[in-house]
Amino acid sequence: MRKNLFVFVLGFSLLTAFSCKKEEAEIKGCRDTEAENYNAAANADGECVYARDKFVGTYAGTLTCPGALNLISGQTNFNIDEDITGGKNDVTVLISTTTGLVVPVTGTCTGNKLTIDAVLKNLTITLVGSPVLVDITAKGEVTLTDKLLTGSLSLVAKGVQLPLELSDTCPISATKQ
Template sequence: MKSTKFSLILLLAFFAAIFSITSCGDDDAEVKGCTDEQSENYNASANTDDGSCVYARDKFIGDFVGSFDCPGALAGVIKSDSSYTFTILEDVDTEAGPNDIVVKFAVKLELIPNAVPVELKGTVSGNVLTIDNYSYTIAGFIPATFDATIVYNDANDTISGDIALMSDAYGNDVCSMNAKKQ
């Protein structure tokens, strides 16, 4: 009888040990991946960030060369027959989100020999860059407000869209831009 009780206790201890070994470990397994919910490749299962996050803005970052045409009120002010370089950078403002960017380009004016820098801030969602009611003073004396929707084309690495420029001094115009990534 003693050996039966001992065998029964030993058997229960054995099953308890096996049960505890098989139930541990899986819950704490490391899963590497992108842990930022604002990225395009967020992995909800990941518990360790591996630096692989990709943001919508990434495809826009770089230099694009192309045209900037203002056919309306600004036709005599902005040169449309020139080649333009649009430099798009990550917005490093401390309050900027991961898809906020800065669009820099130099507007070529008819009356000023040197190109005048313009710096606009926007946000990217998917393949669309939006600049919403952004105020900027061109050349230090032309206050203007900009609205834009610029689309990135994956097939040929181009951007195109319309930039609405509103200026009390020179009028309003909708300028079109088309450019290829360099």
């Protein structure tokens, strides 16, 4: 009887020792909900990929304003960088045309879309050979497909010292370099 009790206690002890909850398997992945590769099941940090990552770079193309702002149309470079003062999907876009327009705007990336909504105060632009102080409102959306950036930008330039208001919707087409 003692032998049976001993075997029973030994078996029960072994069963208890080996049936404890096992350690959870490590699942590496991005644990940041703002990232495109967020993994809710991840329990160990992995590399995160943000929507802005695919946009960062230099693009060469055109900004074509068909109306009142036609004078700024032409070959254009779009330099897109991370916006260090914004969120993880925010960027700064420096728009530089061969006509001399240089406009720094901010935007937010979601998926393959970049949305621009910026107001720039006291910018100097050249109109008919003379510098003019303006406030510029820039709004628009562009889409990145492979290396091609397409969309449009609505621009409104209001004179600060002169009663001037020019507006236009300008298609954008540029290729990542």
